[in-house]
Amino acid sequence: MGVKVYGPTMSTCTARVLLCLEEMGAEYELVPVNLSIGEHKQPAHLARNPFGQVPAFEDGALMLHESRAIARYVLRKYKISGADLLKEGSLEESAMVDVWLEVEAHQFDPAIAPIFFQIFILPMIGGVPDQTVIDTNLEKLCKVLDIYEARLCKTKYLAGDFFSLADLSHVPLLHYFMGTPHASVVYSRPHVKAWWEAVSSRPACKKVTSVMPGSA
């Protein structure tokens, strides 16, 4: 029996899991969850993700939620056939992957997610983007990207000179962001720009992002 991912293709957290499966060349089934009708809050989905969020993941008797945890499971399980994106054979390399995954979750995501929400989600639910929220978070994002620029002057990818989950985890939100006029904050930072171009041109990234809407 293959693995199943429950979530909509446009969901950034669902995409994070799909990216890992594609990088590993793994077979999977994507089961859609319709957020607009509240399917994620229905008992069937709550049995898979008790926080009523997407994605959920099923591998036989194992049910998981939290996209970065699912990502780690997928990358470990399929490591033999795919690339090594966790580097768990090296204590120090895997620590660097973990550090930059934490940075993605706690520094990058809180700055970029509100911008994504204002520009992409709010209009879908009948709201109007709040420019003050966008501007405030753009300022925070620029400070984070300055740190990324300094880091990427020293290493080719975030955790070191190797591509890892730490880089991959940025793709879903950055994909949407790069379709907005604010993409200039990435393009104006040469090492961040080069890093984004390298990451986003990977076949797995192109395949998954091709089914996500590219612009607002």
Place this chain on the structure above:
Amino acid sequence: MVVQIHGMTPAVCPQRVMHCLIEKGVEFEIIHVDLEKGEHKTPEYMAKQPFGQVPYIVDGDFELYESRAIVRYYAAKYAGRGPNLLGRTLEEKARVDMWLDVEAINLNPLVFPIVFNLFVLPGQGITGNKAEAQAAAEKLDKVLEVYERQLSKTKYLAGDEFTLADLTHIPALRYVVENCGMGHLISNKKHVEAWWADITSRPAWKKVVGIVESRALKYSP
């Protein structure tokens, strides 16, 4: 070479790291970074930890930050010593990772406004935003209902052994319970209460509390 923890011991994230190191019997020293004086925002500190946060670890030639990455590192480095904090099989490791992320993504953002408004700000003589704290407490109560269901099936969050997934919860939740008058969020849930009593009675955690209260700057196993 002794592990150096750059930070302030009353802060949640350094406590998380101290707890893990003590569980593993790893010697460390604290290099005090005074958050109230803004020492974490100086150019010297930010040259090491560019986000201006604590803790920052120096372990010989190796340096790192982000407390959850730090505890993963030491749990793996000393996997053969002390309790198994990461899980053994693919499935066990996945459950540890999942509950680590539940704490980080679903619980921590609710704990912060409670502790900040009801403990940190009053400690500096500033009135916190009680409405914000109360709103967060109501959401936290709902999140902890999910914990109650899990803990009615397993003794700890990821299974029947204490792991990093339980460990990372302790420092911030302790402030919620002991210093913010929100103990009912835990005590009104039978299994969460039992879990909380169990994990906070661990000798390693009690040593962390002792270090914080005595303002000690080192630990030897």
